Every structure is written in C-alpha cells, then in structure tokens.
Amino acid sequence: MAEAPRWYQTTAIDYPNSRPHIGTAFEKLGADVQARYRRQEGYQVFFLMGNDENTVKVAKKAAEVGQDPKAYCDEMARQFRAIWDALDISYDAFVQTSDERHKQCCRKFIQKVYDNGYIYKANYEGWYCNGCEEFKTEKAIQEAGGVCPNHKTPPVRRSEECYYFKLSAFQDRLLQYYEDNPDFIQPESRRNEILSLIQNDGLHDINITRTGEEWGIRVPFDERFTIYVWFDALLTYVTGVGYGDDADAFAKWWPADTHFIGKDITRFHCALWPAMCLAAGIEPPRKVFGHGFVYLKGEKISKTLGNIVEPMEIITQFNADAFRYYFLRECPFPGDGDFSWERFEQLYNADLANNLGNLYSRVMTLVGKNYLGRLQETAGREPGVIYTDVDLETTVRQVQAHVEACQYNQALQKIWAQVLDPANQYAERKEPWKLVKSDRAATAGVLCDLVEQLRAAAILLKPFLPRTAETIYKSFNFPQPWEEVRYEDVWSRARQTEELRVTAALEDGKVKPLFPRIA
C-alpha cells in the first residue's frame, strides 16, 4: 500500500510581548483550514505553530512585570495556546524558542552554516543610542534630525565585532529557485515584490549576532555573542520537526509544503530563510504564502491606537465557528480584510442564523413533526437533483480548487450559493409542509433531498466550521463515520443504506438552533 502523502505546514511564530489580536488569529485560521482539509483528504499532516521568545523586547517586558523571562514566556505561551484551542486551531506542535531543545538544535544549525563557510567575522560600525542600547539606521537618525527618534539625544559612533551571514552569496541561486518554482511565493503580487527587491537592491550580508544580551541563544563558535532573533526564529520551522536531534522525523517532514506568514515578513521568508537552508545544506521550503492583514474599520490594528479586539471577546459573545466564519468569509486570505462589530453581526445573522441555521431548523422540524424523525422507505434512495444549473460534483471540485488556492472566502461563497440557497429554494418550490397532507411518500422524498443537501453542506464546511459541520452531520444516521468523511464523498457516497433517521435530540419536534439570531 502506498504511504499517504505528507503535508507539513507552519504559521509564523508570534512575539509574546502582548496577547494575540484578531489579525494574528486570521493567519492561524487560514492555516487551520488548510491543515484540516489536507488531513481529511488523506494526507499525513504536521501543523507547526509557536512563539518567538528570544528577543530583547520580551526580556524587557518580563522585567517590567517583574518576572523571570522564561516564566513570562511560558505563561504567555499558555495564554496563546488557550486562544488557539478555543478557536479549534488544529496544530500538532507548538514551539517555544526559549526551550532548551530548540536552542540546542538552533546552535547545531548555525554551526553547520559556519562550518560551510557562510559566516564571517567583521566590524559593524554605526550610530548607537545609549538610551535604546541599540544601533540606529542612518536613515532613522537622519529623519529624526540627527538624533535618536525615541530619546531625542544624539547617537554616538560605535564600532563592534560581529558575525555576518553571506546572504549576498545566494542571490543567483535564489533567483534561479524562484524561476524553477513559480509557485514558491504566493500570492503572485508578493512574488513580484520580492523579485523586484532583489533585482533592484540586491541582497546584502547581514549581521546575525548581538552582544551584551543575557536573554537569547549563545553562538556556539563564539559564546560572547547571542544569535540575531530572526535567524533563530526561522529555525523553528526545522527544529520543530526534528532538525538536530531526530533525523528520521526531519527526513520525513522537511521540506515544508507551506509557510503561512503575514505579508510584512515576506522578505525574511522568501530571501533570508531559503538562503539559510541552502547554506546549511538542506532543501528550501516549497512554498511561502503571504496573507493579507485585518484592519479595524480601515485602521491598522495597533497597541498605540488602542484598538485591539481580543479574540476571546468574540468567542465568548458568539462562538468559535462564528469567529471562524467571519474572518474566512469576509476577509480574502491573500488580500486584506476589515473587522467591525456591526459587520460581524450582520454577517452572523444573514449567513449563519437566517440561512444555514434556519435551513437546518426547518428541515429538522419537518422531519420531526411529520415523521417522528424517521423517513420510512428511504433506504437506498438516490437523492433527487435540486439544482437547476450546477451539480454537486462540480461544486465540490470548485470548492476544492478554492481551498487549495487558499481562497477561503470564495469557497464559502460557493457553498452558500450552490448548496444552501438552492436548498431553501427547493423547499419553497416543493412545499413539503403542504404536500405532506396529500402525499406522505413523496414528501419523505423531498425531505430526503433536503437532508442530503445538509449532508453536502456539512462535509463541505468540515474544514471551515468543524463543530457546526459535525453537529449537522451527526444529527442524522448517515452510514459513513464523520471522522472518515472527505470531500468527494459528497457526491460519490450519497446513497443512504438504511432508512433516514434524525438522531439529534428533539424537544417538541424542535432542535436547538445552530446559531441563535441576535437582535
């Protein structure tokens, strides 16, 4: 038997100097849909997430709240994971870069790059601000009128030893790699950005070490230095799957199939990271997907503007699936989106309560009231065609193509337009509530068709709204176990083997609404 294809994906790792906001969650959601989809379609999936902890900012923040940095990071990681869990993000592992294992593997990687001759010692000279305790770029100083933009004090000229990574040595190989792998950078607009960047400005060697920091990872070949945070952060993608201490796992999962990242860090992932891989003698990742940002009524989400919306606030006021639906449907993953409570309520009522939820309720009630939950003589019945112009197989293939291209909003749009809307229209046309008075057998057939649509919707929604999809599916005695259901079963396994039955709990012939309408 051929082994199942494997699928390794990651999200960007987050800075734990503040809690995640809805924009951070947007990335995890997009990645989660992909992971769930691949899993259900038979891939062996490894989905990695994590926190980026070895930064000066984190150490400062920990000092501010009077905590040991490691304790602070562990507590923040706990909070992050609590949110991801509440959103049903199905990650398989969570890396904290301050964990000893990551540090050791990271040291092995940088040592390897050093041994391969891509790291050299040199002097870094620049403007240093004693207040910030860091170097400022020429430009930042200039724009601030010759002083530090934060402290408004003149910087001093300072020179110090450091280690450089020979990024420039990989320019041609990277350009070749982009050409050989046209899909490496997604979406296309991001690719153009990187290409023009490299072709116009070229790649320069970068300083990958820092001095004077207690918090961070020591450079193995010179313990006076710590590793530049980006160099260390990107390495989670390999240390998370066994680089340095589990050769079998690493051989199995690397290279990554997709790194999901925000559009702002495309450069690190498309230039620096594959160059690091080449320098260490491993394959570069197969794809980098730079998703868009979520804005708040057009404004950027930021702490200084004080407009952060806590994911938990939405989850507790509504639920995880409503949260997932909003961002997946409203915000195109490759582009930017917008959040507002008004729009959230609007979409929730229109699509989830009035459409999906209400369809479920009316079907359940019709079967419950008129047939006591059992549709006799429906065993082996082929579902009727309720569409006028599109068939389910086509719909499934379209949705599949959209999911694979990370066009989640379009996938959901299709499901509503081609599965749910036709079902409501079909009910209207057949009027089972009237028909049942004259022809019970025919009505059972109509209801069977409607249930079949709910089944199709449940399967198609499985990666998007895992809980709701399961609730709908398990409300009936469909022969196939929910855990095994995949997209093609929508049309290839439509036949019901025994008579159709409602298995959900009913009270007075009614079910609990999936999404209670909000006023």
Next chain:
RNA sequence: CGCGGCGUGGAGCAGUGGUAGCUCGCCAGGCUCAUAACCUGGAGAUCAGUGGUUCAAAUCCACUCGUCGCAACCA
C-alpha cells in the same frame, strides 16, 4: 517617480478577458415548515479618470487623480 495595495449600485464588499454578483438597506408580492426566519420580482452602477492592446476589458498595458499600508524585530 522608493515599493506595494486599494478605488465596483445608498452603505460594506466579492469578481480579474466573454451578457455586472453578494450582504445590508429600500419598494412590491408570496409563503407560513422554520431562529419575525424563507421565496419571488423591482428600483439603483457610464466597475475612479484618460489613452491603448483585443473579435471582446471592471478584468491586460501606460499615464493621471484620490486613498491606505510598507521601507529589513509590530500578523
């Protein structure tokens, strides 16, 4: 000319080469199984502007205007 995004009916958005689509709102009607939900029809857009490519452009190219973001530790 640093780079990039965006500009589509009253509002908010999708669509990116082939009769302009969705949600909300508005008007009229139907239904009453359903979460005052559902269905049908209607009003309303020279798809920012100009020029070009094409049998055909909201969709590709050039320029203009408006707007927002990024510029190497803010997803």
